[in-house]
Amino acid sequence: MPRFEVVTLIQAPVEVVFDTSLSVETHTSSMRASRERAVAGVTSGQLTLGDQVTWQARHFGISWRLTSTISACTRPSFFVDEQVAGPFRRWHHAHHFQASTDGTVMRDVVDFAAPYGLLGVFADLLVLRRHMTRLIILRNQHIKAVTEASAQNAG
Template identity: 65%
Template sequence: MSRFEVTTLVLAPPSVVFDTSLSVEAHTSSMRDSGERAVAGVTSGRLSLGDQVTWRARHLGLTWHLTSTISAYIRPSYFVDEQVSGPFRYWRHEHTFESTRDGDSGVEATLMKDVVEFAAPAGPLGTFAEALVLRRYMTKLILLRNTHLKQAIETTMR
């Protein structure tokens, strides 16, 4: 099993960052390079506790379907999405949003933290793929998503 963390400072209140992070449209916009889109379950608007969505996207040269559910939800500080079905043997993405202030400007900000745990299928071959490719690839996707969210949110907050 692999695990990684990404922390992003967003110059906006936690409620704004939390809500945007649960937006289907914000997610698809952040993943437009892979053509990711919601194809079943909740396919637009903001996800909430118990909601399921099936994503279809092209990653690593293949088209994938992943159905996830929002399994924990404490607005505006925490939510978890977990794979219900899809390519991983295990997938869990924990999101936390902590109120803070930007050290330079003193503006209200949010420290957004992502903790992702996943396991590839295919036994030892999957474990090898995690170490060789998947961990780095998944970290890059979360960084890309967070950069997109940060820019979109901070642009609207101006």
């Protein structure tokens, strides 16, 4: 099963980075290129433990829907979103936050698998891992920009 990690250093307090990461609006604005939006469940505001949201986005020229739930949450250090319905055989995204002298170290650990057996394995290897890694990096760059601007304005 494919797994990847992305580590991002953000010069903002851990609580701010954590809360921003659970914002539906921040997520949708970070995924503007794929026209991602929340279409069911919690569609605005801050996600919390047990919340579900259905995202609709366009990837590879196809419209996709994925419903995820916040299955674990310990503020401000950790939360998990997992697919409960959607295109993946498995989607498990663990978000780790650690305060550091420079702000916050945000670490994303994503385990996923495409459906369709052997065909899905090839898709994972050839396309999905790279595409999903790019999406998480893009999302993290957006969270970094938003939270660092907020920290500068507050300071």
